[in-house]
Amino acid sequence: MKTHSDPIVRLENVTRHFHQGETIVRAVDGVDLEVYPGEFTVISGPSGSGKTTILNLIGALDDPTEGKIWVEGKNLSSMSRSERSVFRRDRIGFVFQAYNLIPVLTALENAEFILTLQGVPSSERKERVLSLMKEVELEGLENRRPDEMSGGQQQRIAIIRAIISNPAIVLADEPTANVDTATAGKILDLMAKLNREKNATFLFSTHDHNVIERASRVIRMQDGKIIKNDLQSAIENSSEDHS
Amino acid sequence: MLFKMAFRNLRKNKRRTWITLFSIGFGLLLAMTFTGIGDSGYTKMINGAARLGSGHLSIVPSGYIETPALDKTIQDTEEKIALLKKYDHIDACVVRIQGQAMVATPRDSGGATFVALDPGTETSDTAYFLEYIKEGKLFDRDDTFGIVIGRTMSDRLKVGIGEKIVYTTTDKHGEITSGLARVSGIFESGSKEVDGYFIILPLNRMRDLLGYNNDEATLLAIFLDDHHRSEHLKNRLQSEMNDSSCEVTTWRETMPDMASFVALDSSMNYLFQIIIFLLIAAGILNTILMSVLERTRELGIMLAIGMSPVRVVGLIMAEAFWLGILGIVSGIIITAPLYYYLHIFGIDFSGLIHEDTDVAGVVFDSIIYNDLRLESFLFIITGAFIITLLSGIYPAWKAGRLAPVESIKTI
Ligand SMILES: Nc1ncnc2c1ncn2[C@@H]1O[C@H](COP(=O)(O)OP(=O)(O)OP(=O)(O)O)[C@@H](O)[C@H]1O
Numbered sequence: 255m256k257t258h259s260d261p262i263v264r265l266e267n268v269t270r271h272f273h274q275g276e277t278i279v280r281a282v283d284g285v286d287l288e289v290y291p292g293e294f295t296v297i298s299g300p301s302g303s304g305k306t307t308i309l310n311l312i313g314a315l316d317d318p319t320e321g322k323i324w325v326e327g328k329n330l331s332s333m334s335r336s337e338r339s340v341f342r343r344d345r346i347g348f349v350f351q352a353y354n355l356i357p358v359l360t361a362l363e364n365a366e367f368i369l370t371l372q373g374v375p376s377s378e379r380k381e382r383v384l385s386l387m388k389e390v391e392l393e394g395l396e397n398r399r400p401d402e403m404s405g406g407q408q409q410r411i412a413i414i415r416a417i418i419s420n421p422a423i424v425l426a427d428e429p430t431a432n433v434d435t436a437t438a439g440k441i442l443d444l445m446a447k448l449n450r451e452k453n454a455t456f457l458f459s460t461h462d463h464n465v466i467e468r469a470s471r472v473i474r475m476q477d478g479k480i481i482k483n484d485l486q487s488a489i490e491n492s493s494e495d496h497s
Numbered sequence: 498m499l500f501k502m503a504f505r506n507l508r509k510n511k512r513r514t515w516i517t518l519f520s521i522g523f524g525l526l527l528a529m530t531f532t533g534i535g536d537s538g539y540t541k542m543i544n545g546a547a548r549l550g551s552g553h554l555s556i557v558p559s560g561y562i563e564t565p566a567l568d569k570t571i572q573d574t575e576e577k578i579a580l581l582k583k584y585d586h587i588d589a590c591v592v593r594i595q596g597q598a599m600v601a602t603p604r605d606s607g608g609a610t611f612v613a614l615d616p617g618t619e620t621s622d623t624a625y626f627l628e629y630i631k632e633g634k635l636f637d638r639d640d641t642f643g644i645v646i647g648r649t650m651s652d653r654l655k656v657g658i659g660e661k662i663v664y665t666t667t668d669k670h671g672e673i674t675s676g677l678a679r680v681s682g683i684f685e686s687g688s689k690e691v692d693g694y695f696i697i698l699p700l701n702r703m704r705d706l707l708g709y710n711n712d713e714a715t716l717l718a719i720f721l722d723d724h725h726r727s728e729h730l731k732n733r734l735q736s737e738m739n740d741s742s743c744e745v746t747t748w749r750e751t752m753p754d755m756a757s758f759v760a761l762d763s764s765m766n767y768l769f770q771i772i773i774f775l776l777i778a779a780g781i782l783n784t785i786l787m788s789v790l791e792r793t794r795e796l797g798i799m800l801a802i803g804m805s806p807v808r809v810v811g812l813i814m815a816e817a818f819w820l821g822i823l824g825i826v827s828g829i830i831i832t833a834p835l836y837y838y839l840h841i842f843g844i845d846f847s848g849l850i851h852e853d854t855d856v857a858g859v860v861f862d863s864i865i866y867n868d869l870r871l872e873s874f875l876f877i878i879t880g881a882f883i884i885t886l887l888s889g890i891y892p893a894w895k896a897g898r899l900a901p902v903e904s905i906k907t908i
Pocket residue numbers: 272273274279280281299300301302303304305306307308
């Protein structure tokens with residue numbers, strides 16, 4: 255794909271091998287990939303095709319066996335353990351498949367968690383979280399504990415937590431896998447809205463066809479390789495706008 | 498935030514937290530009870546020893562402890578007493594002459610240890626025997642012929658109140674000298690050693706007999722409000738008195754048997770407590786480790802989204818901190834009623850303790866009280882707190898080192 259802006263994420267010939275006994279599993283096998291600001295990209299592919307592995311690599315949770323990864327121009331392999339921790343806190347938003355939230359914290363406290371780690375004052379945290387919760391129609395949940403919320407509500411709070419500190423990119427690994435279709439739709443609505451209105455960049459994996467349809471770009475993986483990398487019609491209002 | 502989260506984690510796991518708090522509390526109960534009983538018992542015995550012998554501190558002629566003899570004396574006793582009265586924590590100080598004598602009646606004779614004291618200055622607070630006078634009384638100040646002896650000796654010499662005893666000793670110049678006395682009182686402490694060998698004589702009468710002047714004696718016995726201050730005060734007195742003809746000793750030196758009994762018994766007590774605390778530490782470690790292991794995913798997510806490993810360690814340490822604090826509170830709550838009972842009423846073990854059990858002549862009190870010193874209490878409390886924190890270190894370290902990718906896979 256061609257664009258004029260610098261990519262947020264760049265992978266160059268990235269490979270990740272796992273040793274499983276005698277055999278070597280090529281979870282990610284020579285992948286080149288760029289993600290641009292404002293994109294709403296989905297990684298799809300069969301189970302075991304390497305989706306989670308690639309997201310973990312981009313999020314500096316894992317190291318490639320070969321190849322290089324840059325996020326906002328920074329080479330991840332040059333970072334120390336503590337630099338990575340700060341990098342993940344400040345530049346990456348994470349949404350996992352399920353049970354994302356910290357059980358002993360309320361929805362509000364979970365949503366503002368990253369801001370708390372960053373040392374943002376409590377009043378500002380609260381203001382930012384509550385206004386976002388209101389915008390995305392989650393107001394009224396702020397004092398609920400995770401076990402007092404539905405799976406969909408929990409996922410949406412997790413998305414707010416991921417987006418609240420304005421990270422470079424939100425990485426979401428099958429964010430809708432554990433919910434029904436209607437709830438998945440709501441989660442997608444939220445992500446799309448944040449993508450549209452806040453220009454947040456999303457890269458997420460899924461099996462779900464309904465979800466794939468809504469992405470601006472679809473990357474298909476199989477056996478650790480990208481076999482298809484297609485822009486969809488929705489692209490017009492994402493990457494092109496911000497060149 | 499860490500402390501808030503840590504507290505909520507403990508509250509979330511109510512049952513496990515209660516069990517842990519109870520075990521810390523129970524450990525504190527044992528520690529405070531046994532230490533308190535020890536504190537009370539040792540204090541009683543040490544005070545008894547001090548009253549039986551030479552005070553918590555004594556001022557004696559140089560070299561007297563190694564080889565006591567009646568020709569070694571201290572001078573200017575009144576002046577010294579006046580000086581001592583200026584110190585805090587000194588309850589009383591009395592002048593004594595102590596030595597060996599032969600006692601004889603027409604029927605029998607034997608050896609004795611005499612304690613010559615001034616009946617005007619001494620009470621049962623300074624002289625052990627006076628507490629146990631069962632027959633007659635202590636001689637008056639102007640009664641130069643009085644003597645108080647123990648029951649065992651009175652039986653052996655076959656003398657009763659008002660009957661005569663002759664005692665013989667060597668005077669300051671090494672000459673044999675003897676005096677005549679009438680039994681004015683008989684004490685019965687329960688210790689055969691004490692009741693069979695100690696005799697009490699009037700101080701001024703002995704000064705005359707031994708050729709001492711009116712300001713001369715072998716010993717100043719000093720009684721403190723708290724025997725724990727002995728060493729400290731000894732050093733102060735030693736340097737402030739600045740008199741090379743005499744030295745200051747503590748009850749440990751004058752009563753070495755008692756000192757070694759207390760040392761042995763209290764080290765057994767310590768050992769016992771260390772074992773209890775180790776068991777409790779193992780329990781706390783297990784609790785915290787379990788709670789870390791079952792929260793692997795949660796902790797992994799925290800690490801993944803950018804909580805630093807140091808903070809994750811801090812989170813677990815904060816849980817240990819709360820367990821320590823709450824454990825101490827529960828320990829105090831559990832211990833308080835028992836402590837109150839043992840402090841006020843005590844438990845009577847007279848059925849179990851043989852009548853004549855004594856250490857260095859001081860008879861065991863058959864009623865056991867709990868009288869925990871503030872220092873011991875603070876020591877136990879801080880010890881328990883530190884042990885709880887130490888037990889948290891390994892689980893906390895483990896939590897900080899979790900690999901986020903692996904942890905997130907676990908559910
Ligand atoms: N820690 C690991 N050790 C060994 N093999 C691993 C490890 N993690 C992943 N793999 C292997 O790497 C391959 C890719 O796994 P990955 O989790 O990325 O797939 P995925 O596309 O996310 O699958 P799914 O849709 O089931 O989540 C799989 O064959 C998997 O078994």
